[in-house]
Amino acid sequence: MLFGDVSEELARRMVKALRDVTDFEPPSALVRVSAQSGVDYQCDLAMSLGKRLGKPPREIAADIAARLDVADLAEPPEVAGPGFLNFTLRSSWLAERTTALNGDPRLGVPVTPRPRRIAVDYSSPNVAKEMHVGHLRSTVIGDAIVRLSRFAGHEVVPHNHLGDWGTPFGMLIEHLLDERPSGPYAIRDLNGFYRAARAKFDTDDGFATRSRERVVLLQSGDEETLSLWQRLVDESTRHFTQVYDLLGIGLTSEDVYGESFYNPLLAAVVDDLDTAGLTEISDGAVCVFPDGFRNREGDPLPLIVRKRDGGYGYAATDLATLRYWTEQREVTDLLYVVGTPQAQHFAMVFAVCRAAGWLREEHRAEHIGFGSVLGEDGRAMKTRAGESVRLSDLLTEAISHAAEVIDDRADLSPEIREEVAEAIGIGAIKYADLSGDRERDYVFSWDRMLAKSGNTSVYLQYANARIRSVLAKADQDLAGARVLLGHSAERALALALTRFPEAVGAATAGHLPHKLCTYLYETAVVFSRFYEQCPVLDAEGPGVRDSRLLLAELTSKTLTLGLSLLGISTPARL
Ligand code: ARG
Numbered sequence: 001m002l003f004g005d006v007s008e009e010l011a012r013r014m015v016k017a018l019r020d021v022t023d024f025e026p027p028s029a030l031v032r033v034s035a036q037s038g039v040d041y042q043c044d045l046a047m048s049l050g051k052r053l054g055k056p057p058r059e060i061a062a063d064i065a066a067r068l069d070v071a072d073l074a075e076p077p078e079v080a081g082p083g084f085l086n087f088t089l090r091s092s093w094l095a096e097r098t099t100a101l102n103g104d105p106r107l108g109v110p111v112t113p114r115p116r117r118i119a120v121d122y123s124s125p126n127v128a129k130e131m132h133v134g135h136l137r138s139t140v141i142g143d144a145i146v147r148l149s150r151f152a153g154h155e156v157v158p159h160n161h162l163g164d165w166g167t168p169f170g171m172l173i174e175h176l177l178d179e180r181p182s183g184p185y186a187i188r189d190l191n192g193f194y195r196a197a198r199a200k201f202d203t204d205d206g207f208a209t210r211s212r213e214r215v216v217l218l219q220s221g222d223e224e225t226l227s228l229w230q231r232l233v234d235e236s237t238r239h240f241t242q243v244y245d246l247l248g249i250g251l252t253s254e255d256v257y258g259e260s261f262y263n264p265l266l267a268a269v270v271d272d273l274d275t276a277g278l279t280e281i282s283d284g285a286v287c288v289f290p291d292g293f294r295n296r297e298g299d300p301l302p303l304i305v306r307k308r309d310g311g312y313g314y315a316a317t318d319l320a321t322l323r324y325w326t327e328q329r330e331v332t333d334l335l336y337v338v339g340t341p342q343a344q345h346f347a348m349v350f351a352v353c354r355a356a357g358w359l360r361e362e363h364r365a366e367h368i369g370f371g372s373v374l375g376e377d378g379r380a381m382k383t384r385a386g387e388s389v390r391l392s393d394l395l396t397e398a399i400s401h402a403a404e405v406i407d408d409r410a411d412l413s414p415e416i417r418e419e420v421a422e423a424i425g426i427g428a429i430k431y432a433d434l435s436g437d438r439e440r441d442y443v444f445s446w447d448r449m450l451a452k453s454g455n456t457s458v459y460l461q462y463a464n465a466r467i468r469s470v471l472a473k474a475d476q477d478l479a480g481a482r483v484l485l486g487h488s489a490e491r492a493l494a495l496a497l498t499r500f501p502e503a504v505g506a507a508t509a510g511h512l513p514h515k516l517c518t519y520l521y522e523t524a525v526v527f528s529r530f531y532e533q534c535p536v537l538d539a540e541g542p543g544v545r546d547s548r549l550l551l552a553e554l555t556s557k558t559l560t561l562g563l564s565l566l567g568i569s570t571p572a573r574l
Pocket of ligand 1: 124
């Protein structure tokens with residue numbers, strides 16, 4: 001076993017040994033990476049078995065240890081404290097395993113034996129509005145989840161649930177007709193266009209009436225109306241694509257499955273819920289009251305599937321969406337990367353879909369929630385004028401700040417400087433967003449995210465570039481090099497490098513990119529300790545220079561692959 005996840009391998013062996021001791025089926029997370037020095041992995045299973053077996057945990061741990069067959073990779077496990085089993089990898093095995101990473105493009109990360117087909121709903125901005133900071137998190141987190149899941153070997157279908165349908169389009173189309181703009185640029189200022197339409201709607205009764213009639217025309221498929229609507233969608237999509245390109249996000253117009261896409265499916269959703277006896281009329285609206293959802297007063301909460309006026313809303317569209325993806329596209333998993341305030345909406349949609357049979361036993365649906373981006377004042381981030389911050393402004397600003405961070409070096413051409421500034425600026429924004437637990441809010445701070453030290457992408461990018469420059473200086477073919485672990489700092493680095501599969505696995509399984517960030521940061525820190533203590537270019541002793549160069553190379557590969565799974569690039573020179 002040279003590749004894969006060592007904690008899982010140890011856990012597998014534990015399970016085997018355990019069969020002789022008890023028929024208890026242990027949970028999967030049996031063996032964990034240990035932070036204790038001298039201990040590489042640790043297991044606390046014996047403690048939870050104490051009661052069940054009526055024996056002191058230390059005795060159980062010793063029993064398991066006696067039956068455990070790990071001699072090929074670890075020293076005999078030690079019983080510690082109240083009944084921990086501590087594992088220390090054999091250095092010779094660790095060296096061999098690290099050496100084997102050389103030439104493996106996956107750096108030991110296994111491909112899943114159970115691939116799933118995963119639909120990921122992310123970004124999902126609204127037509128005729130510019131993307132603002134509120135769309136940053138869904139876009140960046142969703143993209144990382146797509147990359148991680150694909151890398152694990154799953155089939156991933158991204159889809160962009162554009163808000164491109166509903167009542168605002170009546171007023172937007174009427175406004176477009178009134179303005180009769182000649183070129184496509186008339187609506188380039190999407191926000192201004194939306195604001196003007198809104199203002200007219202609120203003050204001009206005639207316009208408001210026309211807008212309402214226009215919605216009816218749109219929904220009944222009137223051709224002229226549809227072509228005007230298409231123009232709004234196209235113009236907005238052009239803007240979204242620009243932002244995605246700048247951010248390095250893979251979403252294209254082919255991934256757009258806007259709300260309008262599901263419009264033809266809505267009537268059947270309501271009919272089938274009716275037939276299944278799941279609907280009730282409440283206040284003239286068709287509702288479903290899924291079990292277990294109550295408001296503060298204790299009254300059952302409705303999911304409104306058809307409004308009193310016969311129109312369909314956000315919830316109906318999400319029911320149709322889920323049904324489309326499980327029934328037509330046969331996905332096994334559905335992930336929705338949407339802010340935490342919509343948690344209840346999704347929980348209710350899932351409950352109704354389960355009741356309707358659109359979400360079955362074999363399916364997994366999960367709302368991947370996230371907190372807000374806050375300004376330095378700790379409140380939702382806004383411009384000085386109190387408006388939401390345009391995402392494109394934010395990205396441009398990031399790149400110009402990044403240009404100031406880059407060392408003023410004459411040997412970087414203006415083109416390279418520009419490329420590097422983009423990698424640093426965009427990387428900083430993404431990493432700041434990904435490196436904290438996604439459920440929490442975070443404060444947006446240029447200083448913090450562009451700092452050259454601490455858990456930032458800039459630190460990691462610099463660490464990587466420094467390693468690349470050492471490797472370039474050595475200019476050595478490392479194909480046959482072997483890792484030697486004579487120094488404790490070398491061992492610590494090798495251990496960190498072989499833990500990459502665990503970090504990627506944890507980030508992928510829990511949809512928690514910050515676990516990968518933490519790992520990459522810790523690995524870069526371990527590398528810098530190694531680099532301080534172990535001369536690389538001037539190493540002495542047979543094979544030591546090659547070994548250290550290989551450790552450096554593997555560190556650079558780990559940082560590069562790890563950051564790429566987060567959508568962050570690593571320039572060779574900064
Ligand atoms: N457009 C929505 C918004 O801006 C997000 C859509 C999320 N996806 C979904 N299937 N509801 O809030």
